[in-house]
Amino acid sequence: MEIPLSALKKGESGIITSILSASRRGRGGSWGFKKRLMDMGLTPGTEITVTKIAPFGGPIEICVRGSRLALGRGMAERILVRIKREWLRS
Amino acid sequence: MVKKLTIALAGNANVGKSVIFNQLTGLHQHIGNWPGKTVEKAEGTLHFRGYEIDVIDLPGIYSLSTFSLEELISREYIALERPDLVINVVDASVLERNLFFTLQLIELGAPMVIALNQVDVAERKGIKVDHEKLSRLLGVPVVPTIAIRGLGIYRLLEVAVETIEKGEVRPRQILYGREVEERIEKLARLVAKVGFKYPARWTAIKLLEGDREVEEAIRKLDPTIISIKEKLAREIEEIHGHPCSTVITSERYEVANRIAEEVQQITPIAKPSLSERLDALTSHRLLGYPIMVVTLLAIFYSIFAFGDYVSTILSDFLYGFEPLFKSVLGEGLLEELIWGGIIEGLISGVTIALPYIVPFYFLLYVLEDSGYLSRIAFLMDVVMHKIGLHGKAFIPVMLAYGCNVPACLGCRIMETERERLLAGFVVTLIPCAATTVVILGLVGKFVGIEWALLLYIVDLAIVFALGRAAFKSLPGEPIGLLMEMHDYKLPHMKTVVNQTWFRLSEFIKIAFPFIVLSSLVIKSIELVGLLEPVSTLLSLVTVNWLGLRPEMGVSLVFGILRKELTLIMLATLLKTTDFGSVLTPVQMMVFALVTMLYIPCIATIAACVKEFGFKKAFFITVFEIAFAILAGGVAFRLLSLLNIP
Numbered sequence: 001m002e003i004p005l006s007a008l009k010k011g012e013s014g015i016i017t018s019i020l021s022a023s024r025r026g027r028g029g030s031w032g033f034k035k036r037l038m039d040m041g042l043t044p045g046t047e048i049t050v051t052k053i054a055p056f057g058g059p060i061e062i063c064v065r066g067s068r069l070a071l072g073r074g075m076a077e078r079i080l081v082r083i084k085r086e087w088l089r090s
Numbered sequence: 091m092v093k094k095l096t097i098a099l100a101g102n103a104n105v106g107k108s109v110i111f112n113q114l115t116g117l118h119q120h121i122g123n124w125p126g127k128t129v130e131k132a133e134g135t136l137h138f139r140g141y142e143i144d145v146i147d148l149p150g151i152y153s154l155s156t157f158s159l160e161e162l163i164s165r166e167y168i169a170l171e172r173p174d175l176v177i178n179v180v181d182a183s184v185l186e187r188n189l190f191f192t193l194q195l196i197e198l199g200a201p202m203v204i205a206l207n208q209v210d211v212a213e214r215k216g217i218k219v220d221h222e223k224l225s226r227l228l229g230v231p232v233v234p235t236i237a238i239r240g241l242g243i244y245r246l247l248e249v250a251v252e253t254i255e256k257g258e259v260r261p262r263q264i265l266y267g268r269e270v271e272e273r274i275e276k277l278a279r280l281v282a283k284v285g286f287k288y289p290a291r292w293t294a295i296k297l298l299e300g301d302r303e304v305e306e307a308i309r310k311l312d313p314t315i316i317s318i319k320e321k322l323a324r325e326i327e328e329i330h331g332h333p334c335s336t337v338i339t340s341e342r343y344e345v346a347n348r349i350a351e352e353v354q355q356i357t358p359i360a361k362p363s364l365s366e367r368l369d370a371l372t373s374h375r376l377l378g379y380p381i382m383v384v385t386l387l388a389i390f391y392s393i394f395a396f397g398d399y400v401s402t403i404l405s406d407f408l409y410g411f412e413p414l415f416k417s418v419l420g421e422g423l424l425e426e427l428i429w430g431g432i433i434e435g436l437i438s439g440v441t442i443a444l445p446y447i448v449p450f451y452f453l454l455y456v457l458e459d460s461g462y463l464s465r466i467a468f469l470m471d472v473v474m475h476k477i478g479l480h481g482k483a484f485i486p487v488m489l490a491y492g493c494n495v496p497a498c499l500g501c502r503i504m505e506t507e508r509e510r511l512l513a514g515f516v517v518t519l520i521p522c523a524a525t526t527v528v529i530l531g532l533v534g535k536f537v538g539i540e541w542a543l544l545l546y547i548v549d550l551a552i553v554f555a556l557g558r559a560a561f562k563s564l565p566g567e568p569i570g571l572l573m574e575m576h577d578y579k580l581p582h583m584k585t586v587v588n589q590t591w592f593r594l595s596e597f598i599k600i601a602f603p604f605i606v607l608s609s610l611v612i613k614s615i616e617l618v619g620l621l622e623p624v625s626t627l628l629s630l631v632t633v634n635w636l637g638l639r640p641e642m643g644v645s646l647v648f649g650i651l652r653k654e655l656t657l658i659m660l661a662t663l664l665k666t667t668d669f670g671s672v673l674t675p676v677q678m679m680v681f682a683l684v685t686m687l688y689i690p691c692i693a694t695i696a697a698c699v700k701e702f703g704f705k706k707a708f709f710i711t712v713f714e715i716a717f718a719i720l721a722g723g724v725a726f727r728l729l730s731l732l733n734i735p
Contacts, residue, residue: 033569035153035155035300035335035339036157036569038335038340039190039339040152041190044332044336044340052373052468054472058469058471061373065186065343065347066185066187067187067574067575069575070471070572071571071572072471072480075572
């Protein structure tokens with residue numbers, strides 16, 4: 001199941017499948033946006049865990065590659081993940 | 091003959107780079123700007139084993155692509171200025187992310203040594219790093235350090251100098267997957283032929299990553315390379331099913347991940363540490379907000395209380411010299427100009443800068459160094475988003491309530507020019523400490539504290555509306571929040587004190603000449619007897635449109651100097667401090683509102699010119715004057731309808 005990162009609940013994990021290009025942008029903006037996320041370690045195939053969600057549609061905090069990142073909600077909506085719910089397996 | 095060496099410090103943000111910089115250079119340092127850029131350049135010198143070593147602290151970054159100015163500056167410096175050595179400061183507790191940057195430095199071909207910092211923090215998190223193995227894998231000397239306690243710094247320096255003396259550091263190049271590697275080599279051979287200023291292999295990698303700046307430069311040298319690059323990038327994309335830049339970044343992170351896993355041993359820690367519990371509490375979705383409000387109010391209150399106290403003592407002390415001064419120079423035009431113009435200007439600068447700005451900066455850096463500022467940015471992101479900015483912009487806004495000058499300079503933390511300008515505009519509309527003095531001293535005292543509060547609420551609404559309008563009218567898309575959340579840690583006092591000191595000297599350099607100069611100009615106008623005609627001219631607006639008394643126009647002119655002068659001049663011109671007896675509540679309200687909005691003071695204008703250029707600063711100033719007059723007139727008419735006690 002592929003869903004946006006912003007749909008994960010606190011404590012849930014997922015594996016990044018792709019990053020959608022920013023809407024309404026030229027190539028330049030889009031390159032910068034994706035590149036910025038990837039430079040911070042959000043590359044396809046990476047596992048991430050949501051550690052905090054700010055209220056009122058605020059940013060989320062994720063744990064990725066051993067460190068924590070705060071991510072604006074708009075950005076989180078463009079990161080697609082395959083959900084990994086531990087309880088589904090057990 | 092002293093031999094000179096240059097060493098650059100490079101690394102991610104918040105890994106203890108500035109602490110190492112301070113440990114190495116002590117007080118022999120100065121902070122300026124990179125030529126033509128608004129990014130800070132910290133430079134210092136030290137003497138070691140007969141060498142005079144120049145140490146450059148490069149900005150903290152995560153990558154060497156051209157997303158931000160900082161990244162561009164760092165890579166240009168390393169590749170083109172060619173320091174004798176780069177010390178890559180690496181946070182042992184977040185090894186993988188840091189190694190991603192290290193690998194890029196290796197690609198850039200820089201001779202380097204790694205300072206494996208914060209090994210104590212890593213150990214507390216249950217991470218043990220085998221630094222010898224790391225050194226073998228990368229082919230780079232690695233020195234473990236705990237910079238905050240000064241441990242390993244001497245060894246780092248020894249290894250750095252030995253490495254330079256040996257002169258042959260051969261870091262192991264990381265190899266990408268075969269299909270990528272083949273294409274990099276092919277492209278690198280072509281680049282090598284045209285003689286580009288950066289290393290060929292690095293250039294080839296950056297081209298495949300889609301780096302705009304490199305692409306433009308190569309296109310000028312040989313456009314066929316670009317078309318070949320595009321073909322190669324498409325081939326890689328077909329093989330992997332992801333864009334070429336994604337493939338390269340992923341593979342580089344893959345290597346970083348493999349190395350990190352090989353050198354670190356992780357034993358999970360069962361009990362959450364104090365830092366983690368503090369983090370959970372301060373960024374809690376409900377509790378985080380009241381904690382933030384209380385913390386900020388406490389900070390502002392203590393700065394105001396402290397500042398007011400010290401400011402009074404200082405100004406009493408400095409004005410104590412007035413009789414002495416007058417007895418030496420005698421009464422006359424010269425005395426008036428020198429004392430009333432220059433010296434009073436200086437005194438006002440000193441009595442504002444020292445008591446308010448010093449503690450303000452100090453506490454701000456304590457908050458930043460400890461990690462609380464990023465929690466505030468996290469909590470406030472959703473609010474700032476409404477005016478097209480992200481959470482980090484709340485930091486200059488917060489600063490602005492103290493003083494607009496550091497706030498303007500603080501807009502540098504925003505990533506792009508557009509964001510910097512937008513934040514700068516919003517910041518100049520925020521009532522600073524001096525404006526607060528006027529509002530409380532006039533409206534709070536003579537109309538009622540609830541009316542003063544109303545003014546603040548109205549101002550906040552106006553800031554919000556104007557910020558949103560500016561955001562909608564500026565071309566370009568807003569960028570979202572993307573920020574590493576570091577663990578809480580004890581701030582390093584020496585670094586905090588150093589930062590405060592540099593900020594203060596920057597403030598003095600920017601603001602003082604303007605404060606003194608304009609003080610002199612206004613004094614001259616007064617002495618020449620131009621105040622009366624100016625007042626008459628202004629009364630067209632102040633009396634007819636704003637419903638104020640003619641004297642109030644003149645005091646508004648004085649406010650350009652420093653905003654609290656509006657109140658002081660008003661008392662002088664009206665010949666009373668009991669404003670309630672001579673002014674109507676509506677006049678006081680309108681006057682306070684105009685003071686809040688009408689112009690960034692002369693020092694703020696100077697800071698704007700420095701940060702955004704003359705044209706933009708001029709536009710902001712003119713706009714705010716016009717807007718304040720408009721808003722004041724509207725307020726006058728609305729308030730007149732109400733019956734204020």
